[in-house]
Amino acid sequence: MSGRTVIENCAVATVDAHDTEHATGHLVLSGGRIEAVGPGPAPAGLGGVTRRIDATGHLATPGLINTHHHFYQWLTRGLAQDAHLFDWLRASYPVWACIDEPMVHAAARASLAMMARGGVTTAVDHHYLFPRGAGDLLGAVIRAAGGIGVRLTAARGAMDLGASDGGLPPDFAVEATDDALAATEDAVRAHHDPAPDAMVRVAVAPCSPFSVTTKLLCESAELARRLGVRLHTHGSETAEEAEFCHERFGMGPTAYLESAGWLGPDVWMAHCVHMTDGDITAFARTGTGVAHCPSSNARLAAGIARVPDLLSAGVPVGLGVDGTASNEAGELHTELRNALLVARLGPHRERALTVRQALRLGTAGGARVIGRDAELGSLEPGKLADLVLWRLDGLGHSTITDPVAALVLGPPAPVTLAxxxxxxxxxxxRLLTADEDAVARAAGAEARRLAAAAAR
Structure with a gap:
């Protein structure tokens, strides 16, 4: 982007290592990066300014980072409304098995549009279902992200443990192990960009302990480390998962995943609700990250994750929307509030999380979890210019004097600029990169086509 953009007169929450904030501050953007951030107006005499924004009444924060999602599930929102995870999956697998490339593209566009409009600038899509003959599903997701203009980590998932071999997914929903590994390697080589300003990165992401073989887990970890990419999966989401692991492997999910090479600073796991003290210690010791998904955990009655204990132990924690079939809102900024409120229902009560800790989960915490904290997650000179201006002088927020509290505890704040x-x-x-009404119509049409295909 040529020229400088100057943003002035807004509150600034940098979410840097010192939680630096400015009641009234400025930002200067140049060359795709943050050139300056500080209190008061921008320095006088700046040359090459092509845009100057008076952001009075706003809070500037880093762009939100969604560390776990399943974009394709946009087409099946509202199904199995009163089920826990395993029953919800059993009801959903036959429908999801009918997805194809146009469906996934429409679902990804809608998922990304909803998130972007709510302040998300980087998102992870964990796609693990690849029906035969469905087309280039990962490519559809990547094209959608490019069109919306949001950074993407495409987590190429897989399932190879069907019901006939003791897994949860039906046999028609799984891939052969070697095919999954080969397709994952192809995806990394075709799409992963290791550059600091990358718009697309790829992670290796077999689905979960109850849907993949130990062979796939072990060889996926070896593959990711050989290719220099990160690892992602679900872990310790429900009591039923813990029971499955104990019955099948003689140990809990964390011990099992560690035995397969799945703990380390290059790994993050979604949910991590049912964690023992020993599990938390293992995550902290190895630097393994957590994608905390409070709304989905509540929707599927999974439980309350021990986020205060994870943070106290030094475990990297970010926020995730999760798939919109288990979090129909599809937005991350509402998860800031939900993370704080749900945590305060636990044993730490009012001391569980502060509003600034909640904001950190959705920004700097998420950047650390996905391995991009050197370039994303805080407003600091030299970092990428991924930021959001939230309007806080309207009806929903004008009487909350602390701008971070207004953002986290108040209703969803309007995004004036992302x-x-x-x-x-x-x-x-409003989105600048797509017609929201057209995106909604296309997703609705593909959802109806999927429902019709599943009914046949």
Whole structure:
């Protein structure tokens, strides 16, 4: 992006290592990066300013980072409304087995559009279902992210443990182990960009302990480390998963995953609700990260994750929307509030999380979890210009004097501006990169086509 953009007169929450904040501050963006951030107005005499924004009444934060999602599930929102995880999956697998490339593309566009409009600038999509003849599903997701303008970690998932071999998914929903490994390696080589300003990265992401073989887990870990990419999976999500692991492997999910090479600073896991003290110690010792998904955990009655204990132990923790079939809102900024409120229902009560800890989970914490904290997650000179201006002087927020509390505890704040690499993606609450109504119509049409295919 040519020229400088100057943003002034807003509150600034940098979410840097010192939680630096400015009641009234400025940011200067140049060349896709943050050139300056500080209190008061921007320095006088700046040359090459092509845009100057008076952000009075706003809070500037880093762009939100969604560390776990399943975009394709946008087409099946509202199914199995009163089921726990295993029953919800059993009801959903036959429908999901009918997805194809146009469906996934439409679902990904809708998922990304909803998130971007709510301040997400980087998202992870964990796609693990690849029906035969469905087309290039991962490519469909990557194309959608490119069109919306959001950074993407495409987590190429897989399932190879069907019901006939003791797994949860039906046999028609799984891949052969070697095929899954080969396709994953192809995805990394075709799409992963290791550059600091990358728009697309790829992670290796077999689905879960109850849907993949030990062989796939072990060889996926070896593959990821050989290729220099990160590892992602589900872990310790429900009591039923823990029971499955104890019955099948004679140990809990964390011990089992560690035995397969799945703990380390290059690994993050979704949910991590049912964690023992020993599990938390193992995550802290190895630097393994957690994608905390409070709304999905509540929707599927999974339980309350021990986020305060994870943070106290030094475990990297970020926030995740999870698939919109288990979090129909599909937005991350609501997870800031939900993370705080749900945590306070646990044993730490009012001391569980602060509003600033909640904001950190959705920004710097998420950047650390996905391995991008050197370039994302805080407003600091030299970092990528991924940021959000939240309007806080309207009806929903004007009487909350602490801007971070207004953002976290108040209703969803309107996004006046969201930039990715300094390029505006959202302005005045509307997407600039796609027609929201057209995206909604296309997703609705594909959802109806999927329902019809599943009914046949």
């Amino acid at each position: 930039t990715v690499g300094g390029v505006p993606v959202v302005e005045a609450g």
